[in-house]
Amino acid sequence: MKSLLLLLVFSASSLPAEDMTGTWIFQTNMLGNRETVECAFQQKAAELAGSCKGEEFPPAPASGVVSNEGIRFSFNYVFAGQNFACTYTGRQTGKTEMTGSIVVTGIDGVSGEFKATKQEGKK
DSSP: OHHHHHHHHHHHHHHOOOOOEEEEEEEEETTTTTEEEEEEEEEEEEEEEEEEEEEEOEEEEEEEEEETEEEEEEEEEEEEEEEEEEEEEEEEETTEEEEEEEEEEESSSEEEEEEEOOOOTTT
16 A cells, blocks of 8 residues: 555656646746746647747747756847847746746846746637
């Protein structure tokens, strides 16, 4: 009986995150600057692919991974002639919600946080 209980606990803790396929709206806050970023993802096994667009940049290819530890994806874009790379790392807080952090390279020391909501019916 103890072995079965341990197996059930281990199996539940190693379940993958919910399927990330769909359109997600990210409300970001970086150094007090708020922006909305929309990302459309397709998930195949642990791999994530798609695109993200923001108020300050056009659609950019995005890629990442999903695991029982959470989600991590990144994309590159050009703004005002400068190259930037954004990396988002987070965890789902519900079937259609996630929170996490953002790190931007191309600007020294810029990081922030996000809250995201999956758009129902949008794939």
